Amino acid sequence: MSAPGEKVTIARKQKKLTQTELGDNVGTSRDIIGKYERDETKPSIEVAAKIADVLDCSLDYLIKDINPEDELAKKIEQLSPINKEYVMAVIEAFEAKEKLQGKR
Structure with missing residues (x-):
C-alpha cells in the first residue's frame, strides 16, 4: 500500500499540478507540500481536507491504507x-x- 505522501504525489501528478500550484491552492508553500509528499510531516486535518478537495479525491483515500x-x-x-x-x-x-x- 502507498503511504499518504506517495498518494498525494500520485494524485497531484494525475491532476498535472506542480508542488507550487498545489501549495498555492491550499494556502501553503511548495516546501511544505514536498514535506507532506515525503511523509516528513503531516498536514492538519483542515489542510488535508483542502488537499483532497484540490486533488479531487477523498480524505479517506489520502490517509487510510485502502486498496x-x-x-x-x-x-x-x-x-x-x-x-x-x-x-x-x-x-x-x-x-x-x-x-x-x-x-x-
Missing part, C-alpha cells in the same frame, strides 16, 4: 443484479477496445 480495488469491489457488490451486469458489460467493452488497440 482501491477492494473499495471498487465493495461498491459493485452493493449494486442491484441488473446494474452489476451493466458494469460488467462496460468493463468488457473497454477490455475489447484495448485488445483491438494492442494495449493488452
